[in-house]
Amino acid sequence: MKRHLLSLIFSAFVLTAMLSLASCGGDDDGPTPDPCLNTTLAVSATSDVFDITATGSGGESPYEFSVDGTSFQSSGTFEDLDPKEYTVTIKDANECTNTTKVTVDDVCADLAVTAAVEEYTVEATATGGTSPYEYSLDGSTFQTSTTFADVAATDYTLTVKDANSCTATVAITASDLETLLDERDGQRYKFVTIGDQVWMAENLNVASDTARYCYDNVAANCDEYGAMYSWYAAQVAAPDGWHLPSKAEWDELETELGGNSIAAEKLVVGGSSGFEGALVGRRKEDNTYAGLDAVVIYWASDESSDTDAQNFILQEDAASVNIAGSDKDRGLYIRCIKN
Structure with missing residues (x-):
């Protein structure tokens, strides 16, 4: 009986040992290795304009x-x-990851546009960015030409667009379009269209080596009123594309506006013509000045004699061409007319 009991106990021990060995080994290979531990996963990235391209x-x-x-x-x-700068991350089928850094440069940063504006014309100049450039005044219609001609006098935003579709802008005002830029000294002059003529709406004030006068010999008055010139200096004073008006051109202006007193009301400051003829006097032959707030006299290109030339006289209630003319050495104002 004892022997039988010991045999049963031994058999149970052997079975337990076998079961224990089976649970500790057998077909189990142990924990699954980490697939990312020694992975060769890598990522590279490049930047082009505002794009990034990554490869794994x-x-x-x-x-x-x-x-x-x-x-x-x-x-x-x-x-x-x-x-x-961006951190580009790659992830593979095993959820392993790796990273690299790449910078997207601001290729638009130095793109700029400037505009030379005068006489209803806009000339655009682009710098920086990446050529070729295109230009637009309305923001939608672009052209490769840098010139916009016969532009209506209103406010615009000039836009340049480069090869990377970067844009830059500059504002243009209606008043800029209605001005003449005198490239000799950088001054701007307003102008106005009256009938078929285009006139400066300000008196000329370009520096001259000789025969240029300021009212009462005060330099600041040239800046406020414009300068006076001898007839000889007036012949060469106009900027390119403009000239000293002839008697016939002054006559046409007066006739266009109704003649004499009617024209005068339209030509003086605040008149309907836009000519804005301020009554800023004249210089007499003896180098004295007179007529401030009463009259203004402009040169015409026509001679009356060897010593005299014709001029246009404007007062509050009268406007007319002086056929007899004035001494060519007298100081009178200049209103240029477009060629």
């Missing part, structure tokens, strides 16, 4: 990519990104 290698495809570490996509291309 190693690891186990398929790959996914991200530039914010959160949102992943199967494509390695990211478009229209803000200029800054």
Whole structure:
């Protein structure tokens, strides 16, 4: 009986040992190794304008990519990104990841446009960015030409667009378009169209080596009223594209506006013509000045004699061409007319 009991106990021990050995080994290979521990997964990235292109290698495809570490996509291309440094992340089929850094440069940073504006014409100049450039005044219609001619007198925004679709702008005002830029000294003059003629709406004030006078010999008065010139100096004083008006051109102006007193009301400051003829006097032959707030006299290009030339007299209630003329050495104002 004892022997039988011991045999049962031994058999139970052997069975327990076998079960224990089976649970400790047998067909179990142990814990699964980490697939990312020695992975060869790598990512490379390049930037072009505002895009990033990432490519992967190693690891186990398929790959996914991200530039914010959160949102992943199967494509390695990211478009229209803000200029800054990015951390590009790759993730493979085993959820392994790797990163690299790439910078998107601001290729638009130095793009700029300037505008030379005068006489209803805009001339654009672009710098920086990447050529070729295109230009627009309305923001939608672009052209390769830098010149906009016969532009209506209103406010605009001039836009330049480069090869990378970067844009830069500059404001243009209606008043700029209705001015003449005298490139000799950088001064601007307003002008006005009256009938078929285009007149300066300000008196000329270009520096001259000889025969240029300021009212009462005060230099500041040239800046306020314009300068007076001898007839000889007046012959060569006009900027390119403009000239000293003839008697016939003064006559045409007066006739266009109704003649004499009617024309005068329209020609003086505040009149309906836009000529803005301020009554700023004259210089007499004895180098004295008179007529401020009463009269203004402008040269015409026609001679009356060897010593005299014709002029146009404007007063509050009268406007007319003086056929007899004035001494050519007298100081009178200049209103240029467009060629």
